[in-house]
Amino acid sequence: MDALLLSLRLALCVSAILLAGGLPLAYWLAYSNWRGKFLLEAVVALPLVLPPTVLGFYVLVAMGPRGPLGKLWQSFFGHGLAFTFEGLVLASVLYSLPFAVQPLIASFESVDRKLLDASAVLGAGRLKTFWRVILPLSIPGVLTALVLSFAHTMGEFGVVLMVGGNLAGVTRTVSIDIYDHVQSLEYAEANRMALVLLAISFAVLSVVYAINRQVGRQIGRRLWTPWAAK
Amino acid sequence: MDTVGGQVNAAALTASVKLARIRALSSPFLLDISIEVPPGITILFGPSGAGKSTVLDCIAGLARPDAGRIAAGEEVMFDSQAGVNCPPQARRIAYVFQTLALFPHMSAEENVAYGLDGLPHQQRAARVEEILKAFRVEKLRARKPLEISGGERQRIALARSLVTQPRVLLLDEPLTGLDAELKAAIVDDLRAWNVARRIPILYVTHTREEVDALGERVIAMDRGRVVSEGAPMDVLEAPRRKRLAQAAGFENLLGGTVLDLREADGVMRVQLSEGNCEIEVPLGYAAAGERVRVAIRAGDILLATSQPENLSARNVIEGRIVSLERRGALVRARVDCGTEFIVHLTPGAARTLELANGSRVWLVLKTHSCHLVEE
Numbered sequence: 152m153d154a155l156l157l158s159l160r161l162a163l164c165v166s167a168i169l170l171a172g173g174l175p176l177a178y179w180l181a182y183s184n185w186r187g188k189f190l191l192e193a194v195v196a197l198p199l200v201l202p203p204t205v206l207g208f209y210v211l212v213a214m215g216p217r218g219p220l221g222k223l224w225q226s227f228f229g230h231g232l233a234f235t236f237e238g239l240v241l242a243s244v245l246y247s248l249p250f251a252v253q254p255l256i257a258s259f260e261s262v263d264r265k266l267l268d269a270s271a272v273l274g275a276g277r278l279k280t281f282w283r284v285i286l287p288l289s290i291p292g293v294l295t296a297l298v299l300s301f302a303h304t305m306g307e308f309g310v311v312l313m314v315g316g317n318l319a320g321v322t323r324t325v326s327i328d329i330y331d332h333v334q335s336l337e338y339a340e341a342n343r344m345a346l347v348l349l350a351i352s353f354a355v356l357s358v359v360y361a362i363n364r365q366v367g368r369q370i371g372r373r374l375w376t377p378w379a380a381k
Numbered sequence: 382m383d384t385v386g387g388q389v390n391a392a393a394l395t396a397s398v399k400l401a402r403i404r405a406l407s408s409p410f411l412l413d414i415s416i417e418v419p420p421g422i423t424i425l426f427g428p429s430g431a432g433k434s435t436v437l438d439c440i441a442g443l444a445r446p447d448a449g450r451i452a453a454g455e456e457v458m459f460d461s462q463a464g465v466n467c468p469p470q471a472r473r474i475a476y477v478f479q480t481l482a483l484f485p486h487m488s489a490e491e492n493v494a495y496g497l498d499g500l501p502h503q504q505r506a507a508r509v510e511e512i513l514k515a516f517r518v519e520k521l522r523a524r525k526p527l528e529i530s531g532g533e534r535q536r537i538a539l540a541r542s543l544v545t546q547p548r549v550l551l552l553d554e555p556l557t558g559l560d561a562e563l564k565a566a567i568v569d570d571l572r573a574w575n576v577a578r579r580i581p582i583l584y585v586t587h588t589r590e591e592v593d594a595l596g597e598r599v600i601a602m603d604r605g606r607v608v609s610e611g612a613p614m615d616v617l618e619a620p621r622r623k624r625l626a627q628a629a630g631f632e633n634l635l636g637g638t639v640l641d642l643r644e645a646d647g648v649m650r651v652q653l654s655e656g657n658c659e660i661e662v663p664l665g666y667a668a669a670g671e672r673v674r675v676a677i678r679a680g681d682i683l684l685a686t687s688q689p690e691n692l693s694a695r696n697v698i699e700g701r702i703v704s705l706e707r708r709g710a711l712v713r714a715r716v717d718c719g720t721e722f723i724v725h726l727t728p729g730a731a732r733t734l735e736l737a738n739g740s741r742v743w744l745v746l747k748t749h750s751c752h753l754v755e756e
Contacts, residue, residue, distance in 0.1 A: 269482035271469040273496035
């Protein structure tokens with residue numbers, strides 16, 4: 152059960168960080184007119200196409216004792232970043248970034264621009280327009296972003312293996328644990344873990360769809376999901 | 382704004398705007414207008430694509446002109462020379478869009494209160510209450526926009542804009558899609574609201590009926606320019622350009638040459654370029670030999686099946702019916718008199734006269750139904 156708790160803790164941390172950072176990033180990507188925007192869009196989408204081992208490899212090198220991130224971390228906290236929980240969080244944030252940011256961008260962009268104009272002529276600045284108009288109308292997108300980054304972090308394997316290794320209670324997440332059990336031919340153990348994951352995933356998605364149905368009825372908008380995108 | 386005897390006298394809106402838009406697929410659009418909107422309702426009229434909404438966007442601050450100056454009284458909101466450009470949220474210019482843009486996740490009351498965030502709670506509630514009553518929507522306060530009917534949504538959008546006590550109100554065809562009665566009722570409430578405030582209201586429309594219903598002052602625009610302004614009668618009854626004439630409901634636009642002027646009779650004779658017709662039109666600024674255009678409404682033409690006699694109307698033209706076409710409550714007849722005229726008549730009249738394709742008819746045009754249009 153250690154592995155499950157660790158995975159849940161990791162997924163919660165990562166989703167929270169991605170929500171906090173993803174909102175301003177997605178806002179900028181949705182509304183900026185900067186000509187070089189496509190470059191940043193490509194960077195954000197990179198983890199979608201990059202093999203997890205490639206991403207994990209570079210993150211590991213950067214976090215290593217001689218890597219820039221590792222050195223910086225060392226000087227602040229007195230220990231390295233690789234093979235720690237913090238290192239795992241950082242790598243997972245990078246790996247799940249597109250799963251949080253893309254639904255946010257999509258839902259921000261689908262907010263009727265006239266509503267933003269209306270807000271401005273009624274005297275609202277950008278911040279008020281964001282909190283009172285854009286964000287409430289993007290609740291389905293926010294929900295999707297949270298769920299996708301949570302689920303994606305729960306299930307990741309390659310990046311964790313590269314960056315975190317396999318330290319019980321520190322970096323041994325559920326998927327690694329399942330893999331370990333299968334390797335040692337403990338199928339009953341593996342099955343128990345896998346079933347728990349399956350149940351959690353199903354429960355979370357059911358809740359999301361139920362909320363989405365409710366919200367959609369109220370504001371005439373629906374959840375953005377990659378499998379239901381226009 | 383200055384206060385006189387307890388009444389707030391808002392100053393006129395003045396706007397001169399130059400804006401070039403290069404469109405990928407069509408010819409570039411150039412906007413170059415200078416208008417003054419005094420307190421009260423002024424209509425900005427013109428065919429679609431004339432640039433009316435762009436003018437409103439520039440005034441509200443949602444679009445940035447290449448050059449120009451926009452001010453409400455002394456207060457300058459945009460001045461390209463002085464480098465002034467207030468953001469829309471600082472202009473205190475209310476703007477009701479054609480789509481209304483009510484916030485779908487807020488109740489009617491929350492929508493209306495949206496622009497009043499700075500006020501203390503009690504004052505805000507009082508202002509919201511007052512405006513909801515003024516526009517007769519106090520019963521709908523708890524409903525979301527999706528649960529409210531057409532005309533009432535328009536009322537809430539107006540209330541939301543006006544509750545902020547703006548110094549100018551811009552309306553972009555906000556009453557499109559409502560029937561005439563509903564429209565008139567809303568406009569009456571708007572007028573009543575503006576009696577005490579006297580702010581300039583710029584009302585954009587492309588339909589003639591709305592001009593007739595609202596008309597105090599009209600500014601007619603076409604292709605990015607002001608083509609005429611004044612009272613509705615002056616602007617619309619004597620259209621000066623072909624496109625505007627069509628927008629104003631002149632179905633017949635005929636080219637011709639002035640034959641002679643008869644000042645004593647107040648008329649001049651025009652030889653139509655097609656066919657062999659001569660018609661009399663009111664005296665205008667034209668000289669003999671000059672090319673002119675004559676605009677005539679299809680509904681202003683009388684149609685007879687025998688040659689009429691003893692008429693005050695001076696223009697009687699013989700022709701044949703080319704086609705008859707039922708269009709809702711009227712019949713549209715195309716009549717070939719050498720040049721083609723379009724005549725509207727009622728289905729009853731068409732039946733009584735036993736009109737059919739090829740019927741021989743006479744068209745009767747009153748001199749004053751023939752409007753001279755400048756090229």
